[in-house]
Amino acid sequence: MLIKILTYNIHKGFDIFNRRFILANIKQQIRLLNPDVVCLQEVQGEHEHLKKKVNDWPLEAQFEFLADTMWPHHTYGKNAVYPHGHHGNALLSKYPIKYWHNLDLTLDKSEMRGMLHAEIYLPDENRTFHMFNTHINLFHRARVKQAKLMHNYINEKLHHEAPFVLVGDFNDWLLRLDPMMREGLKAQELFHHLYGSHARTFPCFLPKLPLDRVYVRHAIPVQGMVLKDGPWKDLSDHLPIYAEVEV
Secondary structure, X not given: OEEEEEEEEOHHHEOOOOOOXXXXXXXXXXXXXXXXXXEXXXXXXXXXXXXXXXXXXXXXXXXXXXXXXXXXXEEEEEEEEEOOEEEEEEEEEOOOEEEEEEEXXXXXXXXXXXXEEEEEEEOOOOEEEEEEEEEOOOOHHHHHHHHHHHHHHHHHXXXXXXXXXXXEEOOOOOOOOHHHHHHHHOOEEHHHHHHOOOOOOEOOOOOOEOOEEEEEEOOEEEEEEEOOOHHHHHOOOOOOEEEEEEO
């Protein structure tokens, strides 16, 4: 079964310079793309100060605003918590979410991180597959520790033949973590496998750094692309990745 996936660091709904709140524009473009599963990083769950200052701040949480009626099944992993709010990763799905869990990857309070896990049910085939959505640290030594936590969780929780897709912002611009991710999970990185190089998604106006990834195991990579044409370069500091995978 072909699954269409979008992974996107939405920068809390602001443009690259934090001058314009453009969450409604992000919503419009994602709806036009119409993926089956949307994995988002830097999603603002609550912010008491901005809610009062920004005119078009949504009444509901950002992930609920984005999901609307198109993705009726969704979950949110609250990672960074502070007195006036919190943010984290979110997953929106057209298919029912049978189970979900947010794995805490925080190593110190300066960078509170996590990996969101959702087991997604495919009604037409009466089976499930697993989606993981993460955003990890800026420093390599911390990323290595977080990779081991992710490996341990996935390899312990999932049957060794269960199909899964792991996406997100890995902050691994020098590609030092990538071999460890592929080996530790016995997985393929979609862009590396299909095209021989990783997707470059940052910064949006001149994407040179390969921060965002798509890892698959017991699933078939079909295609992937960095969405850089049209309005995408004006919506966040990252460009989104669109991927198709057979599970």
